[in-house]
Amino acid sequence: MRLAETWAWLSTSPLFALTVTVGLYWAADKLWERSGRKPLLTPLLVAAGVIGGPLVLLGIDYDTYAAGAGVLTFLLGPATVALALPLYHQAARVKESALMVLGVVIVGSVFSILSGYWLTIWLGGSEELGLSMAPKSSTTPIAIALVESLGGWAPVAVLFVVVAGMAGAVFGPWILTVARITDARARGLAMGVASHGVGTSRAFQEGETQGAFSGLAMGLTGLTMSLVIPLLVP
Incomplete structure (x- = not known):
């Protein structure tokens, strides 16, 4: 009986x-490290x-798990703010590449x-499905607000946001390499625009x-989508 009670307490514990x-x-x-960093074995995936x-x-019920792991969700905020530090270190390069950043x-x-x-x-999906997929390259909070x-x-x-992030983290670097894109700024911008935070974490690797420019692109993409998406979809 005590074992069952202990497990009931432990399974609902945030720890x-x-x-x-x-x-x-x-x-x-x-x-992932031992595999030679194969894309399909990306840690997050x-x-x-x-x-x-x-x-x-x-x-274990998912809601119980999500409540327990809420501290990790909370830390996403400080982690996003912390992206400003590497961006500050790359301030000179960002100024030199301002037009390229805005264009991309x-x-x-x-x-x-x-x-x-x-x-x-075009593929026959409903209006609601199309609207739900439109902001897939923005971060989750922005996508939810736009879709609603x-x-x-x-x-x-x-x-769709999760799929876009995962796909960018797994296949993005490989696609950029095949396309012979070697400029660190360009690689970072591409990852940030296409796959937001998940792609940015991969770019930092x-x-x-790459990570600094990806973080910058992630933020600017969310802002840009908020402004232009009402003009591009009914």
Whole structure:
């Protein structure tokens, strides 16, 4: 009886959810390093895919897990603010590349919105589905606000945001390499515009310049999408 009570307390403890999440990510990171950093074994992708197994096997409700791991969600705010530090270190290069940054952000944002909305409509998807996919390259809070104002489905929009982030982190560097894009600034901008925070974390693994420009692109893309998306979709 005491064992059952102990497990009931432990499974609902924030420490349990935190330990499982950090532990799985640490193991996924070690696996990624030993594999030679293969794209399909990106730590975030592996950890996100594996975390569901223990929750199902142990009978832990997702809401209970999410509440326990809430401290990690809270830390996303300070982590985003901390992106200003490497950006400050790259201030001189950002000033030199101001026109390139603005051009990439504007073109990338417009293309992402148009491809998300109109491609969905062209393939026979509903209006609501197209609206939900339009802001896929912005961060989750911005995507939710935009979709709700346009009349789409917020949960579906979150799914598309996650998929865009994961796809960019896994395949983005490989695609840029195949395209022979070697400039650190260009690689960072592409990752930030296409795959927001997840892509930015992947860009930092390549270098500080890539990460700084990716973080800058992520923020500017969210702002740009908020301004232009009402003009590009009904």
